[in-house]
Amino acid sequence: MSGSKIINVRVRDVRFPTSLEQHGSDAMHTDPDYSVAYVVLDTDTELKGYGLTFTVGRGTEIVVCAVKALSTLVLGKTLEEITGDFRGFYRLLSSDGQMRWIGPEKGVIQLATAAILNAVWDLWARVEGKPLWKLLADMDPVKLISCIDFRYITDALTEQQALDILLKAKTGKKTREEQMLREGYPAYTTSCAWLGYTDQQLTQLCSEALAQGWTKFKVKVGADMQDDIRRCRLIRKLIGPDNTLMIDANQRWDVNEAVNWVTKLAEFHPLWIEEPTCPDDILGHASISKALAPFGIGVASGEQCHNRVMFKQFLQASALQFVQIDSCRVGSVNENLAIILMAAKFNVPVCPHAGGVGLCELVQHLILFDYISVSASLSNRMCEYVDHLHEHFKSPTIIRNAHYIPPVDPGFSCEMLEESVQKHQYPDGEVWRDIEKQ
Numbered sequence: 001m002s003g004s005k006i007i008n009v010r011v012r013d014v015r016f017p018t019s020l021e022q023h024g025s026d027a028m029h030t031d032p033d034y035s036v037a038y039v040v041l042d043t044d045t046e047l048k049g050y051g052l053t054f055t056v057g058r059g060t061e062i063v064v065c066a067v068k069a070l071s072t073l074v075l076g077k078t079l080e081e082i083t084g085d086f087r088g089f090y091r092l093l094s095s096d097g098q099m100r101w102i103g104p105e106k107g108v109i110q111l112a113t114a115a116i117l118n119a120v121w122d123l124w125a126r127v128e129g130k131p132l133w134k135l136l137a138d139m140d141p142v143k144l145i146s147c148i149d150f151r152y153i154t155d156a157l158t159e160q161q162a163l164d165i166l167l168k169a170k171t172g173k174k175t176r177e178e179q180m181l182r183e184g185y186p187a188y189t190t191s192c193a194w195l196g197y198t199d200q201q202l203t204q205l206c207s208e209a210l211a212q213g214w215t216k217f218k219v220k221v222g223a224d225m226q227d228d229i230r231r232c233r234l235i236r237k238l239i240g241p242d243n244t245l246m247i248d249a250n251q252r253w254d255v256n257e258a259v260n261w262v263t264k265l266a267e268f269h270p271l272w273i274e275e276p277t278c279p280d281d282i283l284g285h286a287s288i289s290k291a292l293a294p295f296g297i298g299v300a301s302g303e304q305c306h307n308r309v310m311f312k313q314f315l316q317a318s319a320l321q322f323v324q325i326d327s328c329r330v331g332s333v334n335e336n337l338a339i340i341l342m343a344a345k346f347n348v349p350v351c352p353h354a355g356g357v358g359l360c361e362l363v364q365h366l367i368l369f370d371y372i373s374v375s376a377s378l379s380n381r382m383c384e385y386v387d388h389l390h391e392h393f394k395s396p397t398i399i400r401n402a403h404y405i406p407p408v409d410p411g412f413s414c415e416m417l418e419e420s421v422q423k424h425q426y427p428d429g430e431v432w433r434d435i436e437k438q
């Protein structure tokens, strides 16, 4: 690994007007404009690192501001300096004496950390000439562990335990990698049943998805009980009894309300209820999990779970049965490695969140790594897929027969087409100028 000194950090506010057609809508985010804070790290070589974090519309400018504030910490560093002590670099970003007050390790500042670190990981994978999942899968376990900040989680997972998990999973690694390259990683779709879609849209999209080989479907719920019953009945009828249904309330309910509401939807046999209540309410999730277990319904959460410490407590409290890692919510690959390894220790399946722009592109790398190098299991596991905005990426996801086909291009699949970025940049991009005029 030679050179690659980071000489410039560029960040842009890129938004897509998805709310116009209700793509991505749910019980709490009724008008989401899928957006990213998009980061490019220029280096003193021809290589660049591309990174992003996902947001929803107006909040993006605040994340952009936070990325700018953190950028001084990365400027002037060489890739070798960073990856030589990645744990130290993660801490530098997350524990900066003045910046940490507006976190620590949560909210806007953590999203900004994710955007920068995602770009660093992208750069590292490009320098090594590998897609990120392969960089991780090939990495020496000791080196991999050295990228994780174990502060605050050693009561649940020690470095030695993490290392043991990786060493144990060495058996069969090659076979699993070959299997992934051949078959891909199982996916489910959320794109048929956003909350703002009509029954007619839902029927059409679901029928098309079935014809394309999809077998697992997620439906948005939580705003109106009668609507939910009607929509779940409709989709269950379309997909039949053997396909899988999940429901997602995006934090709409109080704890008891969640239990009552989901009990009324139990006849449609959802595998999980996602984000039933406030994402910070660990004990609330534990109560809901307990109450719904007799119906065979699990609780899933993670897309708005701030950091590894929250995940630790969710796992310790048996408060979720499906861990939904997100490539942009927490501190990038570094923190997601900690979460993936904790999930393995607690024997809880990881089923990544990907409902947003770019999230499918990024998180596929992490779940491939999980299967090849950590969990070694596909039981009760699948990765979310949404069928939106992939055309704006240089290396878009490839789905075959409802499976993610492992990316081959070097990097973390974060790079966007420059033309797309220019068009959608807020507020000056052509797309936004046209909307302004209407």
Ligand SMILES: C[C@H](O)[C@@H](O)[C@@H](O)[C@H](O)C(=O)O
Binding pocket: 023, 024, 025, 026, 029, 032, 056, 190, 248, 250, 303, 353, 354, 355, 356, 384
């Ligand atoms: C606003 C977004 O589309 C969310 O609704 C989405 O991330 C969702 O929760 C999901 O699980 O995909």
Ligand SMILES: [Mg+2]
Binding pocket: 248, 250, 274, 275, 303, 353, 355
């Ligand atoms: Mg969700």
